[in-house]
Amino acid sequence: MNGKIGTTQAVLLVVNTILPTATVVLPIIISTYTEQDAPLAIILSTLAGLLIAWIVGTVIQNSNGAPFLDWVGEKSSPVVSVILGLLMLQFYLDTTATILREFVNFLKDNVLINTPITVLVILILFITIYMVRQGIEAIARVNSLVILLYLFFVPLYLLGLYSDLNVHHLLPMFDHSLAEITLASLTPTAWMSEVAVLLFLAPYLQYPQRAKIIGWTGLLFVAILMMLILITALMVFGPEFIKLSAYPGFATISILRVGRFIEKLDILFISYWVLSIYLKFAIFLFVTVECFKQTFRVSSSRPFIGALGLIIALECLFSWQSSAKLNNYNQEGRFVVFFLFNVLVPLGAVLLNRLHKARSKRKGLET
Amino acid sequence: MNKPGTLLRLLLCLPLLSVLLSGCWDDRELNELGITSGSAYDWEDNQWKATYQVINPSSGASGMGGSGGGSTSSPPFLTFTVKGRTIMEAIERTNLTSTREMFFSHSRITVIGESLARHGINQLIDMFLRKQDARETVFVFISQGDAGMILDQLMQMTKNQGAGIQLMIEQESRLLSYYPGTRLYELAMALSSESKSAVLPEILLTGSRTMDETSETAVTDLPSRLALGRLGVIKGDTFAGWLSQKQAFGLSFLTDNIDSATIAFPSRPATSDKLDASFILQNSATTVHPVWDKDHYVMEVNVKGSGVLTELGSVMDLNDRKAISEMETSLEQRVLELMNNAWAEVKRLGADVTGFAVRVHRSDPKRWKQIEKEKSWDSVFQEIELRPQVSIEIERTGLSNKSFKSVQQK
Numbered sequence: 001m002n003g004k005i006g007t008t009q010a011v012l013l014v015v016n017t018i019l020p021t022a023t024v025v026l027p028i029i030i031s032t033y034t035e036q037d038a039p040l041a042i043i044l045s046t047l048a049g050l051l052i053a054w055i056v057g058t059v060i061q062n063s064n065g066a067p068f069l070d071w072v073g074e075k076s077s078p079v080v081s082v083i084l085g086l087l088m089l090q091f092y093l094d095t096t097a098t099i100l101r102e103f104v105n106f107l108k109d110n111v112l113i114n115t116p117i118t119v120l121v122i123l124i125l126f127i128t129i130y131m132v133r134q135g136i137e138a139i140a141r142v143n144s145l146v147i148l149l150y151l152f153f154v155p156l157y158l159l160g161l162y163s164d165l166n167v168h169h170l171l172p173m174f175d176h177s178l179a180e181i182t183l184a185s186l187t188p189t190a191w192m193s194e195v196a197v198l199l200f201l202a203p204y205l206q207y208p209q210r211a212k213i214i215g216w217t218g219l220l221f222v223a224i225l226m227m228l229i230l231i232t233a234l235m236v237f238g239p240e241f242i243k244l245s246a247y248p249g250f251a252t253i254s255i256l257r258v259g260r261f262i263e264k265l266d267i268l269f270i271s272y273w274v275l276s277i278y279l280k281f282a283i284f285l286f287v288t289v290e291c292f293k294q295t296f297r298v299s300s301s302r303p304f305i306g307a308l309g310l311i312i313a314l315e316c317l318f319s320w321q322s323s324a325k326l327n328n329y330n331q332e333g334r335f336v337v338f339f340l341f342n343v344l345v346p347l348g349a350v351l352l353n354r355l356h357k358a359r360s361k362r363k364g365l366e367t
Numbered sequence: 368m369n370k371p372g373t374l375l376r377l378l379l380c381l382p383l384l385s386v387l388l389s390g391c392w393d394d395r396e397l398n399e400l401g402i403t404s405g406s407a408y409d410w411e412d413n414q415w416k417a418t419y420q421v422i423n424p425s426s427g428a429s430g431m432g433g434s435g436g437g438s439t440s441s442p443p444f445l446t447f448t449v450k451g452r453t454i455m456e457a458i459e460r461t462n463l464t465s466t467r468e469m470f471f472s473h474s475r476i477t478v479i480g481e482s483l484a485r486h487g488i489n490q491l492i493d494m495f496l497r498k499q500d501a502r503e504t505v506f507v508f509i510s511q512g513d514a515g516m517i518l519d520q521l522m523q524m525t526k527n528q529g530a531g532i533q534l535m536i537e538q539e540s541r542l543l544s545y546y547p548g549t550r551l552y553e554l555a556m557a558l559s560s561e562s563k564s565a566v567l568p569e570i571l572l573t574g575s576r577t578m579d580e581t582s583e584t585a586v587t588d589l590p591s592r593l594a595l596g597r598l599g600v601i602k603g604d605t606f607a608g609w610l611s612q613k614q615a616f617g618l619s620f621l622t623d624n625i626d627s628a629t630i631a632f633p634s635r636p637a638t639s640d641k642l643d644a645s646f647i648l649q650n651s652a653t654t655v656h657p658v659w660d661k662d663h664y665v666m667e668v669n670v671k672g673s674g675v676l677t678e679l680g681s682v683m684d685l686n687d688r689k690a691i692s693e694m695e696t697s698l699e700q701r702v703l704e705l706m707n708n709a710w711a712e713v714k715r716l717g718a719d720v721t722g723f724a725v726r727v728h729r730s731d732p733k734r735w736k737q738i739e740k741e742k743s744w745d746s747v748f749q750e751i752e753l754r755p756q757v758s759i760e761i762e763r764t765g766l767s768n769k770s771f772k773s774v775q776q777k
Contacts, residue, residue: 113499115391171729240559241552244496255504255552263504264472 014218049192085295617709
């Protein structure tokens, strides 16, 4: 079932890996620190993201698309590979659980107020497990179709908000210190670092040598869309009001209207967002399963998808009950964890490879 | 062999799809909902008094326009007035008197009573921004007396009063520009901005009685109608005072909120102050530039506009460029007068509804930081000197080259 995915499909997978949660949570996080200077934080985090994509791409190029943990085991020792695998499995279980929690929190806040969270979690999980069982190629194809829908939604969004956009809300520029902008860019950098999922998608890439291009193109696409959402939210609501809203991206949609006859398009956009977040969740569940597969060296991961899904559901239900705790983690804790696993781990792999090469060279010279 | 089995399984799965359409625990039947088209809030006996206007589904076609079946004697909407210590407590109490659950997603207007405006509107704004089915796009109004009374009044040209009032304010801001309609999110934006002040149009009844019976609207000239009045000023979250329509019009020039407007002016100001000419301002743009002058800010306000002459009551030949220039100067003086008048009242109220604080922050961020640190905007605002400049061009003079009076005098 797991066929190879093309470069464009991989780029679009990177986009939906980052964008759905970023569009909902990001504006509030960035604007809390930098208000109208928030676009600068996006630029800074995109630069950092491109650097991370370079590191991840280098690892994939060096391993030529081999399974990441197997390759680490080859270059170091199987023990190191298993320990790293266990840690990374824990990381991906946590991350996937928080994505699921953000998904159900949003549904609970906006659409399904009375439906119990447990029911939402179970339903989402069933659908996603089905998606993951179909394999990454099927996910990538659906993902490409979903992203194509931007061609309909972005013009509608801009047309509907046109009369409310006030460019003066972006002034004064450079009102915040570099320290504040750096602080604001930490969380978006953490989201951008999710490009590291490519490490586990590498075995399914048709052209693993193009991993850097995949990462860079995906991140630039994400940066453009994030900038679009952030700037429109700022231009509509101004830097002060944007802080009030828990979901500023969707608050702009609620005031969107075309003439006197099209308004209240929230549900249309929410439905589209739900499509995207399903794919994000599916990508992360797939990566979690892949990490499990490589760590425990099982030939077929299909029987374990349900079990891993259950762990994620339980963590989502019992570890992240408080949305204040989750917001706090997004704002302060996420960067550290993401930096460790999405930046330091691939960076360590690059250094390991260099060390390995240098050693082989030395051995070659000695003989 | 396998195909019929798969087909059968697929067919059996089809009914399962209906489960996805149920909306889980959040399903709502249309005939169980009371669709509100407007709401009003007052503060009475230290409690929230909320009035909700609910569309009456059993109302049919009457003399108020529209069509459809149902009873013609039944009013097009019903109102419920409830009280509570919090807004939500009041809303929930509607369930004690109504057979339908209130549904707010189709609300068009909200009226705030002066009593509540004096008490403070923070909690109301918070509820609108927090509650899932509340609409932040409703138009907000203020009324001097009991806000709930406004919602009882029937309108002649439309059955849905909430939608009717929305049309009134949209039409007013498009054609008169005395004040723009204020949506709830715009109110929240203005109050959370650097200026911390906002304006709300007044809605009032022109007569002493409320026309709340369908039979009462079957006359050509209603003794009491809904009308837009003055402009209420909110500072912080409490009521600060009123601006007259003339002052509100001047404020529209200061805040660049002119869409289209009619200005009455003296055509020959050198000989008479009589307002004997009208001009439709079709294009208008205002730029405000704050300049720090030793110890206070000077606001350089520049208004540029153009339009068409629509009425002339004096002897004048419009082919004479000098006559046109004289009228342009008169118009400019009139707009200057409107702006100065508005500025004097705004300054007296001490509420920065001009948005000057925002302008200062944008053009002079360093000094703004200092002002913010010292929390001295109120005193800085009082020291502001207004330096307005107006340039108005009469682009066209209509279908006559001379005034009718000049032909008569020949």
